[in-house]
Amino acid sequence: APPNYFRAQRVEIAAAYSGFKLTKAKYEPGKTDSTLVKKGFPAGCLPAFESGKEQLFEANAIAQFVANEQLRGGSGNSANVAQFANWSDATFVPPMTAWVLPCLGVTRPDAGQIEAAKAQVAAGLKFLDSYLATRTYLVGERITLADVAVACDLLPLFQHAMGPEQRRPYANVSRWFNTLVNQPEFKRILGEVKLADKAGEFSQARYDQLRQQSGGKKDDKKQAKKEEPKKKEAAPKKEEPKKEATATAADESEKKKEDKDPFAKLPVGTFNMDEFKRVYSNQDIKTVAIPYFWQNFDPEHYSLWYCEYLYPEDLRLLFMSSNLIGGMFQRLERMHKHAFGSMVVFGENNKSTISGLWFWRGQGLAFELSEDLQVDYESYSWRKLDPKSDEAKKLVEAYFLHDEGDFGDKKFARGKIFK
Incomplete structure (x- = not known):
């Protein structure tokens, strides 16, 4: 694992309690990751552990292995x-x-x-x-x-x-x-744990220092800010004569339904998302799941999208990039019934990119259906794909296959599936 990696600390503490003799191998960014993949570990899963013929990944599993019965x-x-x-x-x-x-x-x-x-x-x-x-x-x-x-x-x-x-x-x-x-x-x-004596704040000087250390350029501006997409201003509402409230119980019920499910107003279509996810999770992806997708995809009511992270210069360690994706997925919980996505981190530590392939119910950007879906999406560029195009066919196969996909000269590091 990388030095002082918080996910590995639980393993070391468990070993300290049980007396398990734990030897830490030197971690070399990029090189160690490639070596682990060759040994049969999933791409990007750290910490990784070997003991005789036993190979384990994920911190909790390793901690359980080295722990004693009390722990x-x-x-x-x-x-x-x-x-x-x-x-x-x-x-x-x-x-x-x-x-x-x-x-x-x-x-x-x-x-x-x-x-x-x-x-x-x-x-x-x-x-x-x-x-x-x-x-x-x-x-x-x-x-x-x-x-x-x-x-x-x-x-x-x-x-x-x-x-x-x-x-x-x-x-x-x-x-x-x-x-x-x-x-x-x-x-x-x-060691001696020192807690923060004040709320943490962003330091531009520290950010510039880390960028220079990793080979990036120092920000020209004193306080670099990402250009946020301009939000459309709502046209001023015309004054209309006041009317008495006439909301019916049915209206209120419909409103509550929309609040609960942002996709409620969209036509349902013929594509069975639940069935597709079952096939994807339980059948061979290349020979069963991908053919199932193309045979059943409903282009009238569903759309395909490709996305790329806009600020790759901000990405540092691969696990941090992966955590960005994990956080995004958690905040998109209300999309689960209506969307599927494959997000991938490419490259190596201090030199990586993030991109992904999604499809969901509806023809527009799904995130615009509700404010609580909009936390992350503006950090990505989004491009709608023509499902009949060769590009769409290639991207679907690559991103659905995930770590087994053909991404050309891009080096798969790790990824997550939203399903």
Whole structure:
């Protein structure tokens, strides 16, 4: 794993508790990733672990392997331990990327993404604080991997983004967190943990320094800002004579339906999205899923789109780029029933790009159907594809096949499927 990688720290802490002799191989950006793929590991999955014939990827699985029975929760609590580790990864890691990386100067801040990240983190901490009100640890009366995993996920937030005022509402979480990081086993790996003494802020100087170190150019402007697409101004409404409210129960019901599902007003069409996703998940993609897609695609009611990330110069480590995609997917939860997407990170650390292929119900940009879908999409260029074109055929095959796709001279690093 990369040095000081927060996903690997839980593995090291678990080994510190159990006494497992863990040897850390030197991580060389680009070279190590290629070596791991040749050994049979999925592209971009870090940390990676080998012990004899055993090969494991993903932090929680490796931590469980090196842990002792106490940390695993025993036979009666192992499911509860896994529950918290998985919940934490889904709840805190994606928003942490959007919030913490600008504070470190790794990426430029995106106000919309940061506000969404703060809201998601706050919701997770509120639940955690309530849960810990009557408990010392998350599962049982002793430290388990549940505590280790959640604490490691929160560490970057507490160290670089959340100041004392932002942590104050979560007294139970703070008490629990401080108890953990002051344990000898935690200290052996993390050292003395110093929490942020003020809310994290973006530093242009730090950003420029990191860009120069990675071979990028320093921003010419004192405070570089991304050019945001101009929003159309609504035409002034004509004054009309006031009418008495005549909303019926049916009107209210229809409005609630639209609020719940942004796609409610669009024609349904003939394409069965659920069935396609079942085929894609359970059948061979090249010989079954792709033919199924073209045989059943409804171009009158569905559309194909290609996207590219607009700011590749901001991308640093590959796992951070992957986390950007993960955060975007979480914020598009309401599109799941009506959309499918394949997003891919190409290249290597400090030299990568992101692009993807999507299709969804409707002919326009789906994100414009609801404000809560618009947090991320303006960071990408979007181009509608002609489903009859050779380009569309090639892109569908490549992006649907994902890590087995033919992307020409682009080097597949890692990716995620929205389904």
